[in-house]
Amino acid sequence: MSRWGDNLYDRTRLPHGESDRRLSGHLTDEQFTDLLLGESSHSISEHLKVCAECREEAERVSGAIGSFERKSRLWAECETASRPRIQARRPAYVWLRPAPAWAVAAAAIALVFGLFFHTATGRIDRSSQPHPEIATTVPQPVAVDSTLQADNALLAAIDGELRIEDAPAATAYGLDLGARAVPSKPARKVLN
Amino acid sequence: MQLALNPAMIGCVPGNAALSELDDIESLDRVHRARILRFVSFSTGDPDLAETITQDCLLKAYNGRASFRGDCSVSTWLTHIAINLIRDHQRTRKFQFWRGVQKTAADVSEMSSLLPSHESSPESQLLSRERAAQVTAALDTLSVNQRSVFLMRFIEEMDVQEISQATGMQINTVKTHLHRAVKAVRLKVGGGAA
Numbered sequence: 001m002s003r004w005g006d007n008l009y010d011r012t013r014l015p016h017g018e019s020d021r022r023l024s025g026h027l028t029d030e031q032f033t034d035l036l037l038g039e040s041s042h043s044i045s046e047h048l049k050v051c052a053e054c055r056e057e058a059e060r061v062s063g064a065i066g067s068f069e070r071k072s073r074l075w076a077e078c079e080t081a082s083r084p085r086i087q088a089r090r091p092a093y094v095w096l097r098p099a100p101a102w103a104v105a106a107a108a109i110a111l112v113f114g115l116f117f118h119t120a121t122g123r124i125d126r127s128s129q130p131h132p133e134i135a136t137t138v139p140q141p142v143a144v145d146s147t148l149q150a151d152n153a154l155l156a157a158i159d160g161e162l163r164i165e166d167a168p169a170a171t172a173y174g175l176d177l178g179a180r181a182v183p184s185k186p187a188r189k190v191l192n
Numbered sequence: 193m194q195l196a197l198n199p200a201m202i203g204c205v206p207g208n209a210a211l212s213e214l215d216d217i218e219s220l221d222r223v224h225r226a227r228i229l230r231f232v233s234f235s236t237g238d239p240d241l242a243e244t245i246t247q248d249c250l251l252k253a254y255n256g257r258a259s260f261r262g263d264c265s266v267s268t269w270l271t272h273i274a275i276n277l278i279r280d281h282q283r284t285r286k287f288q289f290w291r292g293v294q295k296t297a298a299d300v301s302e303m304s305s306l307l308p309s310h311e312s313s314p315e316s317q318l319l320s321r322e323r324a325a326q327v328t329a330a331l332d333t334l335s336v337n338q339r340s341v342f343l344m345r346f347i348e349e350m351d352v353q354e355i356s357q358a359t360g361m362q363i364n365t366v367k368t369h370l371h372r373a374v375k376a377v378r379l380k381v382g383g384g385a386a
Contacts, residue, residue: 029371029374029375029378030371032374032375032378033367033370033371033374033375036346036374037345037352037370057378057382060323060381060382061374061377061378061381061382063323064323064324064326064327064377064381065327065346065347065377067320067321067323067324067327068323068324068327068328068347069346069347070320070324071320071321071324072230072233072234072324072347073226073230075230075233076226076227076229076230076233077226079226079229079233079239079243080225080226080229083243085218085221085222085225
């Protein structure tokens with residue numbers, strides 16, 4: 001077989017050997033790679049103009065890569081669409097930036113102190129004032145001179161009665177109640 | 193690693209838009225999730241693992257947005273994070289286990305073939321699916337690094353410098369991976385004719 005007539009794809013004789021392609025005059029793997037990379041030299045371009053076999057092979061390989069690119073892109077888009085997207089996993093405290101955090105802390109402290117003082121002053125105020133229920137149900141005593149005199153007279157009468165009743169027993173024990181008799185203490189005047 | 197490069201040299205344009213984009217995780221998710229999911233899925237070959245890595249990638253970007261200096265695009269930065277997460281999973285025994293059962297797991301290419309196509313005729317649809325499956329089969333023969341580099345260049349349409357930036361590889365290493373990946377794809381797809 002002549003040099004130019006050597007079949008590039010006859011891999012039973014020289015399986016994909018580089019020397020085979022060099023001898024055949026077709027593009028080598030390096031030249032073919034440069035062609036696909038778009039870095040083809042002038043000699044490669046000139047060869048493609050005259051060699052339909054290499055031109056057809058280049059179109060076939062680049063077309064296959066293009067088909068692979070489209071298929072794989074479609075596959076990836078379908079896979080991506082069918083799966084949940086990543087959500088931003090923000091921690092619960094992320095909204096507390098440094099400056100607002102100090103502000104929130106200061107506000108919390110102020111709130112605690114405010115509640116404390118409010119409660120404390122409330123207790124003081126309540127302890128200094130009478131309970132409203134007691135104030136309304138317990139009437140204030142009203143002092144009247146005639147009432148006091150009547151009460152004192154009543155107490156004196158009771159004292160007299162007691163002395164009379166206890167006299168026989170006291171005399172039996174040798175006591176003289178009349179000498180120790182102390183009248184009941186008169187009721188004091190209640191001041192408002 | 194990408195931070196060591198000069199933004200002017202690599203063409204990255206820092207901007208306030210990128211920074212504000214990172215401030216909203218829901219927007220970040222909406223714009224970039226499908227792209228990251230596709231990249232990780234076809235890099236690892238495991239859609240379930242890819243979902244986990246994609247989620248981790250977006251959360252990591254959002255939580256670490258303060259470290260983003262705008263030396264490159266958000267997209268490139270996210271890809272860089274995703275690559276690091278893939279590498280982390282590669283080191284774990286779990287990844288080794290899932291690689292072992294990968295053959296019995298649902299194949300990403302099978303799922304993509306079930307999707308409706310915009311091709312004009314049934315024949316075109318069938319041809320398109322076959323070609324996509326051939327590329328997927330070719331990617332299965334590659335290492336994770338080669339697959340990632342191929343995906344970044346031909347699917348994410350990142351240039352070699354951006355790939356170098358995202359992966360931390362030298363440009364020559366990136367090109368080597370690309371050559372090997374293209375060779376594998378050429379063998380699978382190009383070898384079917386003639």
